[in-house]
Amino acid sequence: MDKGEYVLDNLINVSSSPHIRSGVTTRRLMLDVIIALIPASAAGIYFFGLRAALLIAVTVASCVLFEYLTRKALKRSNTIGDLSAVVTGLLLALNLPPELPLWMAIIGSFFAIVIVKQLFGGIGQNFLNPALAARAFLVISYGTRMTTWTQPSTYAAADAVSFATPLGALKEGGQLPDLIDMFIGNIGGSTGETSALALIIGGIYLLARGVxxxxxxxxxxxxxxxxxxxxxxxxxxxxxxxxxxxxxxxxxxxxxxxxxxxxxxxxxxxxxxxxxxxxxxxxxxxxxxxxxxxxxxxxxxxxxxxxxxxxxxxxxxxxxxxxx
Amino acid sequence: MKIHNFKGGVHPPHSKNTMNCPSVSIGVREKIIIPMVQHIGAPCQALVKKGDYVKVGQVIGNTDAFVSAPIHSSVSGTVTAVEERIISGSRPVVCVEIKPDGLQAVSEDIAPPVVDSRESFIRAVRDSGLTGLGGAGFPAHVKLNPPKGVKIDTLIINAAECEPYITSDYRECLENTADIFEGINHVLKWTGIPRAIIGIEDNKPEAIKKLSEAANGFSNITVARLKSRYPQGAEKMLIKALTGREVPPGKLPHDVSCLVMNVASVAFIAGYLRTGMPLIQKRVTVDGSAVRNPGNVLVLIGTPIKDVIGSCGGYSSEPGKLIMGGPMMGVSLYSDDLPVMKYTNAILAFDSRDGSIPDEYPCIRCGRCVRACPMNLLPFEIDRLVRARMYDGLESVNITDCIECGCCVYTCPSKRLIVQSIRLGKDIVRRKAKK
Incomplete structure (x- = not known):
């Protein structure tokens, strides 16, 4: 054996070419999306407080749980390891108003994972974006709560009674916010959508990683x-x-x-x-x-x-x- | 200098670890196994039987079929067996096993061929036993003899060597430069092709320099830099990159007035016309994570792979996978008792980690395979049809266009065996067409 001689009766990997693969995996891609969403999530928590963090935690946890349970019920392989359910949960939270009741968010997770994703065959088979479809479902079902916006904790205009998003203000004819505030995220809106800056940072990361x-x-x-x-x-x-x-x-x-x-x-x-x-x-x-x-x-x-x-x-x- | 390129492809790590390893002859070993099929085309019949004494360069296999090439003994010695064995495909082929006597007595038939016409040149190339040395193993004289009425305006010399690890053509360019140009001139002269382009990837600057200097002496031979991108050395991609022409589906390079030859093949022709010594030796790169001292070796055809690896210090760990050729298109072997063949340009031994096959996951429709496919196919879609057994749809997705380069599998984040199911699908389409 020390002469570098081996009895090759273990060449089990006789296979059809190619014999090498790139380092890109589905899991790694999903992990990159999660990393890219960290700035936007952090901005959401900064502007809307710990309630935003709770919302994110609840949608992520419920999406992963629903993914696990559905796969089990359908007698399919467990797929939570590919991290796609985490991405869906994260994106769902970032697309919801920060003060949305948590049970509504969980219904959103159910709709995203079970109805839109798993009933169509799981990852790669859904024809709608699960998080967006769930958001649309929640808007139809709970219109008022889905359009009740929180004022950023850092917002200067303290006398505002009912708070509006910039687009709401545009539609209703209210006062439009400063563009700088809009760029940084110091405006009303869904948990993760307000800070253009944080989202662009995440986007640059995704581009740099080739995702x-x-x-x-x-x-x-x-x-x-x-x-x-x-x-x-x-x-x-x-x-x-x-x-x-x-x-x-x-x-x-x-x-x-x-x-x-x-x-x-x-x-x-x-x-x-x-x-x-x-x-x-x-x-x-x-x-x-x-x-x-x-x-x-x-x-x-x-x-x-x-x-x-x-x-x-x-x-x-x-x-x-x-x-x- | 302009850098030529094609659309699609992937960028695996070059791993050209053996670039600076000059070729070393490993000499005569204890056993030689010469299969009677070492090329695309008709198998040869063995012309010797057990107990015969053969000499170096002696024809030991031949056939009357046009698409085939004779096979010669690489050693002098005694034939110990003529029997069917399984080499790398699933079908048994007749193999001649020879026990060398170590004298390397040269056959009396070896003499420089008389070449004075196109016909005698093509006959000489056939007699030399030359089959494409780049890896495909297509008999060279068939290419040199296109159908009547076909006019070829460009001889393309393939020195791209786009497969990772392999450096044997690179070493050929550095060590055998003069023969390359002599061989090109023979081909141009006897086939009447007006010009030749040597295509080489830009990750080999030393070879580009050496070839360009040599090309200065010839007005009709140019050296073209190619972008280092797999599968730049695939015939169709090479023609596209160098001439802008696309070989139509089901057609051959001569349909776009091109003839593509491997750089080692033309160099061999020069040597053969000078000496008459047929194809009995190959320059082979030995590399991979399970090889102790990777390098380039000159090997007598028929030498067992075990001996070739042994000449490179043996295995450094237990190999998990043995490959003849490159990691993208090479053939994995079930045993290291199999011999080096005419078309062997590399032997790779990967340890169990590098040689492992990753688990498959569902397609996430990321589109990487579509963007990587140099043939503009939709690999994920063909894969889906084959797995769903929707064989009737296969022709409409142009499955037979696939050149099996493996870019789709390399780039797939879900590690799907896409080209593998395309191969299966092609076979099914072929069987259906036969019915």
Missing amino acids: ITWHIPVVYIGTAGLFAWILGRDGLLTGNPLFHVLAGGLMIGAIFMATDYTTSPMTVKGMVIYAAGCGILTILFRMYTNMPEGVSYAILLMNVAVPIIDRFTKPGRFGGAANV
């Missing part, structure tokens, strides 16, 4: 900004693109929700079409419906369009065009 490509966030935000400007309230080309880009759930939607692998297109061309659709729909919802915000529904609608987009953006066959 997402720039196409969906940049095209989504760019298209939304462009259409916000074109379709201004005071006539064509009068809108404030910066306000719309920083307001509501656009940042978290463009960076974290629309980029969900399972519910977004496969090719770069498809991603651009999908993201542009998200951007246009978001502004149309904000401008021409009675809802102040349209990011969730824009992304959910485009989620449904993904199979069609995928079909029409198939890459051209290699050698398919006459080129001799």
Whole structure:
């Protein structure tokens, strides 16, 4: 044996090539998304207090528990190790008002994991983004509580009685917040959506780690900004693109929700079409419906369009065009 | 200098650990096993029987079929067995086992061939036993003899060596530069192709320098830098990168007026026309986490892999996987008693950790396989159809276009065996077509 000779009757790994794999795993990708959401979660806790932390803990724990129980009930393998349920729970909390009753949040977790994800076959099979679908479900079921916003603890205007999000203020004609406050996150809104700064930091991390490509966030935000400007309230080309880009759930939607692998297109061309659709729909919802915000529904609608987009953006066959 | 590239592909670690290891001859060992199939095409019939005495360079296997190449003895010695054995596929092939006498007596038939025409050149290449040395093992004379009416305007010399670990072609470029150019000139002269391009990845600057200097002496031979990206050395990607032409589905390089030859193949032709010594030796990279002293070796064809590894200090730990060729497209072996073949360019021994097969998880539709596929396929979709046994849909997703480079599997975060199910699907499509 010390001569480097071995009796090779243990070569069990005779297999078809390739014999090496990249270091990227589903679990690692999900872990990267969790890491990328730390700044936004921290900002949410900073602005909305420990209640936000409690909300995050409850949705994450309940999503993981529902994932475990559903898989067990369906007699399937346990998949909580891939961390995708943690991501769903985290994203759900960040898309809910910080003071939402916890039992409502748990119902949201149930809807996201059991109905949207596992009943369609689990990871990779859902046709809607689970966290967004759950949010939409909660808005329909508990409209008032889902639109009751908390004032940031750091907010200066202490005399405010009913607090409004920037988009709510825009719709109702209230006073619009400072753009700097909107960039930092010192405004009303869902737990993790208010701080554009924290979300952008997370987005840069995802880009640097190669988890997402720039196409969906940049095209989504760019298209939304462009259409916000074109379709201004005071006539064509009068809108404030910066306000719309920083307001509501656009940042978290463009960076974290629309980029969900399972519910977004496969090719770069498809991603651009999908993201542009998200951007246009978001502004149309904000401008021409009675809802102040349209990011969730824009992304959910485009989620449904993904199979069609995928079909029409198939890459051209290699050698398919006459080129001799 | 422009850097040529193609679309898609992956970027595995180069692991060219043996770049600076000059090739060392390992000499004659105790046993030689020569299979009668070492190429794509018809098997050869063994021309010797047990007890015969054979000499170096003697033809021991041949056939009348056009797509095939004769097989020669790499040693002098006594034939100890002619019998069917399982080599690397599942079918048994006839193997000639020889016990070398160590004298290396050269056959009386060895003499430089007389080449004075295209026909005699192609015949000489066939007689040399040359099959593509890059790994595919396609008989070289078949490529050199395209159908009538096909005009070839570019000879592409493949020195890309995009597979991780392998450095045997790199060493060929450094150690055998003159023969490479001599061989290219023979091919150009006798086939009437006007120009040649040597394509080489830009992670081999020393070889690029050496080849470029040598190319200065020839107006019709150029050296082109290729982006280091797997599978840059795949024929279709190489042609695309260097000429912009795409080989249409089901067609061959000559359909886009190209002929692609491996760099070691042309160098071999030069040596053969000079000496008449047929293909009996290979330059092989030996590497991997279970090899004690990785390096490049010159090995007589038929030498058992065990002896080749032994010449590199043996195993450093118990190997979990043995591969003939590169880690992306090489064939894994069930035993190290199997011999080095004409198309062997590397032998890799991985320890049990590197050689392990990861668990598969569900597809998360991340699209990495789609973006990595150099053939513009939807690998995840083909994989889904094959696993769902929806075989009727396979042709509509162009399954036969797949070149089996393995980029989809390499890049998949769920570690899915995508190209493996594509292989299965291709086989099913082929069987259906036969019916």
